[in-house]
Amino acid sequence: MIILENVHKSFGSLKVLKGVNLTVHEGEVVSLIGASGSGKSTLLYCINGLEKIDSGRVTVDGTDVHAKGTDINKLRQKLGTVFQQWNSFPHLTALENVALAPRVVSKLDKAAAREVAAAQLERVGLKDKFDHYPSQMSGGQQQRLAIARALAMKPDYMLFDEATSALDPELVTEVLDTMRMLASDGMTMIVVTHEMSFARDVSDRVAFFKQGVLAEIGPAREVMESPKDPDLQRFLSSSTR
């Protein structure tokens, strides 16, 4: 379970998070929607500790992410993260990309790490790309590679930071399909997204992020089809054509 309690975060004088509360249960898929630059990504980074928080509390399975004694490297193994810019490691093949963390973080031997990597690449449909370098792969393939790389650490949660926003339109579907597959496998996911159909059809709950807080949160269909917040109504009518 991931719990955010009254999380505040500023960059200089810019207040990005102004008291965010959110609880994500096991097996749940929660989509975060809202205008670009509103701080949705920052919220994700406060969960995996890439950003520090100013006040409040973030706990993952009871462990305080931002407490002094927390072994953040250990905690991050539970939290797979997928970025907008997929950040594949360009000097490694697809298989090496996925096998690296199991080898150096989980200390698996080379053969075992490759086995784990092969299984995850197969899962995301990149069975025929093991020995390809990222430069030989499309954006969609590289993003699926990034998902496989995160899955290889056997995370309990997956955080998606606008995973399809940097992709060419024709490549979006393959990545969304992979995310759908994960959701139906029961993975707990927090998904920052601009894909309204994904938010409506795949997530259990949708949260609308506005001016540093979650202005509206509820079951996906309810929030998407009968939004109460007037800004959310405007946001939805402009994004769902």
Add this chain to the structure above:
Amino acid sequence: MDYQFQWRPVIQALPQLLEASLVTLQVSVLSMGLGLLMGLVLYFIRKSPILPLRAFATTWIEVARNTPSLFQIFIFYWGLGEFGIFLSPYVSVVAALSFNCAGYMAETYRGGFAAVPKGQNMAARTLGMTAWQSLRYVELPQVLRAIYHPMTNQFTWIILASSLGMLAGLRELSGETQYFNSRTFRTFEFFMAAAVIYYVITKIALLVLKAIGWNLFKAERAAK
């Protein structure tokens, strides 16, 4: 022109010249290796939040890059003697050349690290890697790729600059050449021969580095 070329003394001295070339090569490889390591350390401490460390690194880089290499060798060989520190010619030349190389490499590393997107570190860290693991397995291999060509240039430069070592009494290739020159007065022949040996050494060094690069940077070849 009535100069008579006489190559016999050169041919007779060839074993000693080649032996001295090994000293040249040794000094160069050592200085390059130390320079690469110290340059990396300098790069990091120049970004340190601690002012004295930062000032130390900046001073090192400035002095190394903006004073003659010959003076740097003299400082290590003669200069330190004033303070009661006596280094052998070999040690002072290696020290001076590494000092110099580290200064240049620190700058090169800066460019190399700037070429690695910030997301690489973020991706590595979110997989649970420590800062060190991210550096070792994700960032440094990419930095190495970026600095590889400037580094090979630097290595050629060190091989040639090591000839300054003769002025600190080191019997590397130039020192040995000068020794035979002073005994035989076949100045042109000996320095001509030494020049050819330098040329061959640097060419072989570049070929070796190219072969190493070919094996290291498979990703780049695959992209083509």
